[in-house]
Amino acid sequence: MLRSSGDAPRTPATLSRPVSWFLLAFGVWSWFIWITFVKNLWKDGSGLAFDDAGDPTAYFWVHLLLAVTSFLLGTAIGVIGFRGVRALRREKSNDTDGPDKPTSSSPSSAS
Numbered sequence: 001m002l003r004s005s006g007d008a009p010r011t012p013a014t015l016s017r018p019v020s021w022f023l024l025a026f027g028v029w030s031w032f033i034w035i036t037f038v039k040n041l042w043k044d045g046s047g048l049a050f051d052d053a054g055d056p057t058a059y060f061w062v063h064l065l066l067a068v069t070s071f072l073l074g075t076a077i078g079v080i081g082f083r084g085v086r087a088l089r090r091e092k093s094n095d096t097d098g099p100d101k102p103t104s105s106s107p108s109s110a111s
Contacts, residue, residue: 014091020084027078034071038064 015023041049041063049060
């Protein structure tokens with residue numbers, strides 16, 4: 001049975017530490033790999049990326065599109081991983097505060 005949006009409050013999903021770090025590492029890897037690929041594509045001297053007149057070929061445009069798409073997706077995945085790592089660190093620091101320390105949000109301030 002599906003719930004309506006008013007039945008229960010929605011909470012954000014929490015990523016595990018290994019998943020968060022994997023996603024962040026994937027984002028960093030994506031930046032390194034795809035920027036390097038585009039640099040190498042730009043300097044291609046084999047005749048695949050540029051014709052004899054120096055104009056870009058279909059090979060160049062297709063591979064540039066693939067690289068840019070992969071770079072953007074890798075960036076988005078890396079941002080998700082970064083947010084997961086940051087949330088876990090924030091959660092850990094809140095856990096180490098202990099129950100004796102007051103928190104910034106009190107039950108009386110909720111409306």
